[in-house]
Amino acid sequence: MLEQLIHLDKSSDDNLKQQIRKALAVAILDGHLPLDKPIPSSRKLSQALSVSRQTVMFAYEDLVDDGYIIARERRGYFVNPSILDGRAKLEDTAGQAGHSSAAADAAETSPGPDWTERFASQPSLQRNIDKPSDWQRYEYPFLSGQIDPKTFPLAEWRECSKQALSVLAVRDWTGDCMDTDDPLLIEQIRTRVLPRRGIWAKPEEILVTVGTQHSLYLISSLLSKSGKRMGMENPGYPDARNIFASQFEELVPLPIDNYGLVLSEPLRACDYVYTTPSHQWPTSVTMPIERRKKLLQLAEDDDLVVIEDDYEIETNYIDDPLPALKSLDNCGRVIYMSSLSKVLAPGLRIGFMVAPEPLIAEARVLRRLMMRHPPMNNQRMTALFLSRGHYDALLKRLWRKYKRNWGLITRAIERYIPSNLQRPVFGGTSCWVRGPKGLDCRKLRQVAAERGLLLELGDIAFGEEVYGDPQVSGVKALTGDDSPQQYFRLGFTVIPEEKIEPGIRLIAEIIEELTQPS
Known part of the structure; x- marks a missing residue:
């Protein structure tokens, strides 16, 4: 019976009408309701569910408007056959449409391809961070x-969400933007976020990413030429290590001490080095300004490129935050990356990287091949959140x-x-x-x-x-x-x-x- 397919949850964020409408739509799409029989009347269903008849009637009206059901005079409501048009029908062993198909039967007996033999790599075998x-x-x-x-600023985020859904804003972000980012977000990162770290950049030097891991993967894919050596702190960030290990032929572990990355001889033999100077991962120690300057001088002397992961912005509780390595870089040797989601919400996945324009241009094209761009509606809401001072x-x-x-x-x-x-x-x-x-x-x-x-x-x-x-x-x-x-x-x-x-x-x-x- 239809009421057995509808389970109402009083603790749900959806009201009763929305829950009934959703359950009926799912039942229709899953083929649980026959096309030739009327669905229960609003009176019968309301009694079965112990809700008001008006609630059920409103749900039925929504389903009619959306094309799921149709009203037939003096007969009641029926499933609209056209709602199921355009779906492929599987043939069973007798050649008739049904849920039991020859393909499904064959799948039970055929072993299929040996996927482990086909994998070029198996990231699941790496030692990855595991959080419940x-x-x-x-x-x-x-x-x-x-x-x-x-701590999530719900009222402020809703305010920005509503503005992002205005008619003019929707016109901005609903289209395929190819490889571009929201100009408003780029401007806010350039003028509101980066100056707090002492960084000044042109819009052409900024790329929005889906978090720092995305930035790291883009950089690794672009720079991992044969024979190039990537150095990184050890102990260090496992996700960065796993990304580098999958791209570079040689990953050089570099020691750290109570002041972060040690400027050792193995470092000088690297082509690139990944470091977390603000708060080293995992020890949280901070690289002092003197060592930062020495690292940049070493990078210039030995033709080294520094990848700076500024994953914790402004969480110094005793001294003022030190300027980012990127802010001290006069030779274009630092690739800077950070994330807004660490402060706002990890699930938002809004990160960014700052680098010389030629590198950002190539990263932008590579990003387009992967995913075009991060969702533009999230970019616009984040931009509004920044512009109004909420961040x-x-x-x-x-x-x-x-x-x-x-x-x-x-x-x-x-x-x-x-x-x-x-x-x-x-x-x-x-x-x-x-x-x-x-x-x-x-x-x-x-x-x-x-x-x-x-x-x-x-x-x-x-x-x-x-x-x-x-x-x-x-x-x-x-x-x-x-x-x-x-x-x-x-x-x-x-x-x-x-x-x-x-x-x-x-x-x-x-x-x-x-x-x-x-």
Whole structure:
């Protein structure tokens, strides 16, 4: 019966009429309603669903307007046969239309192609960052890269969404823009976002991307000529390492210390280097201005190109933010990339890169081959959000919240986890923690999750070649005689303030359990 196909949810964002309309449309498209029989009257369906008859009548009227059903005088409502026109019909073994087809039967017996033999590469075999999608249900979510939904500026975003849906705005973004970006967004990035980092750029030097990973993939695809060497921090950002490993023949792990990337001899032999100077991933240490200038001088002397990932903009809580490497670059050797989604919403996927015009021109063409451009409606809404000052106001609110959480978590770690190293960290949105010798961060994460606590693995930040041997490739400068398995990462952007101290205390208790002699 029709009412069995309709399940009303009082907690849904859709009202009852919308739920009924949606359920009926799905039932019609899935072929659950016969064409030759009338659907139940509004009176019968309203009684079966325990809703008002008027609600059902409004739903039926919407379906008539949309062409799903038709009204026949004195007979009732019927499924409109034309709504199913244009659909391919599968033939069954007897040559008649039906759900059981020869193709489906054959699929059950034929092994099909061996896909693993056909893959040029298998990204799934790389060690990737793994975060649960249901992190909200955990009592102590020490995660980074997420935002607390309560901090999202919903009223302001709705305001910008409405303006983006005005008649004039819709004309701007509904068409195929080929490889261009929203001029308003480019202007806002150029005049409102980049100057905060000391960067001044022409519109032709800016490209909008679907987040930093997209920027990294574009750059890797363009620059990975045979024989070129890509250097990156080790430990470092796993997604960047995996992208580079899939494109470059040689990936050089470079050591870091308490001040970020070490300007070592292996660096001088690279063609490109990826670095996170504002807050090194994963340690959150900041590269001082003197080392930044030396890195740029080294890049000029050795014909090196620097890829700067400024993934955490303005989250210094003690000193003022240092100028970006790109702002100090007078030779066009720095490719700068960042993201607005870290502050606004990760799901929005709005990032950008700044580089010399010839590189941006080629990246724009390559992006067109991949996806044309990021969705223009999202670009316009983000541009409006920036232009009205909402982004600046949000930054200030989040800075205050994150500074409080940073103080709470650093003090709690100092109190409950004495094995941790004291590093000159001035901000960021996560803490890099060293556990005692013998700790296995994977076992720690497993046991912690069973007790309602989420944390991030530390060993994944180390390259394969040093995973079990911290003395390889100079990574000893960071870890000493430690093992990568001793390290883990604690984000503090989504955990409630009152949960931070008891959460750290719980981690300390689990560490003690796991490292006690058996």
